[in-house]
Amino acid sequence: MQSINPQLLRLSQGHLNLLQTCPRKFQHIYFDQLGSPTSPEQQDRQNWGSRFHLLMQQRELGLPVESLVQEDPQLQRWVTSLVSAAPEILTPAPETFRQSEHCRTLNVQGYLLTVIYDLLIADSQQAQILDWKTYPQPKHKEWLEKDWQTRLYLYVLAETSDYVAEQISMTYWFVQSQPQPQSLKFTYDHRHHEQTRQDLTRLLTQLTVWLQRYKDAGEAFPQVSETAIPCRSCNFAVRCQRALENSAFSSRQSVLNLAEIEEVSI
């Protein structure tokens, strides 16, 4: 077991998603360090996503992108499609603050909640968070609305700026959608903000209790119920003595979504 100081834990949306999905899985991955190796396909996708984000950052900073584009002409096509689909947000406007890879941290109950916006655009009236997604657009908007990335990104901006919730929005751009990039926009309001505050408070209070028990007595974090859906595709099913058929899952199916947890800093 690692030596853990709850007061120094930095938590991203990936941590919150995993903690909410299954506390035991959170423990195995972040404290027991029992993650799985990344498959070559996943590694390729992650590398491509990283290059796309880097290219967009360089472009925003006015830095040369030729070397990146030469390595992968497809990147240039996606960027060109995105720029033509969203010229108003990718073209700087006067008296507007813009910053790519904009990082903010909020201390809640001693945890450092950390967000990194792919692009933040703000003026005297509103603040827009933009996020580039290199995976296909989900079928259901509700899936993203409930995801901790959406909730945490909006919450942290409202808590760390002078904007009221109604002035803030978050837009995902799915850059590989055909025939052109598609977007999903989430507006924000006081009601959603207070709901997120309550849910965060509950989740972090639980985490503190679980951490303390784990640290003091080696008590494992709680599992989800035996029939829970997450167990069906979990690579810890055998360790957790869950459904037998889970043990036959291939590493490809059970491997972690490292894109979600790469901002780990514990």
Ligand code: SF4
């Ligand atoms: S098998 Fe189920 S209980 Fe065990 S870590 Fe995975 S999701 Fe959690």
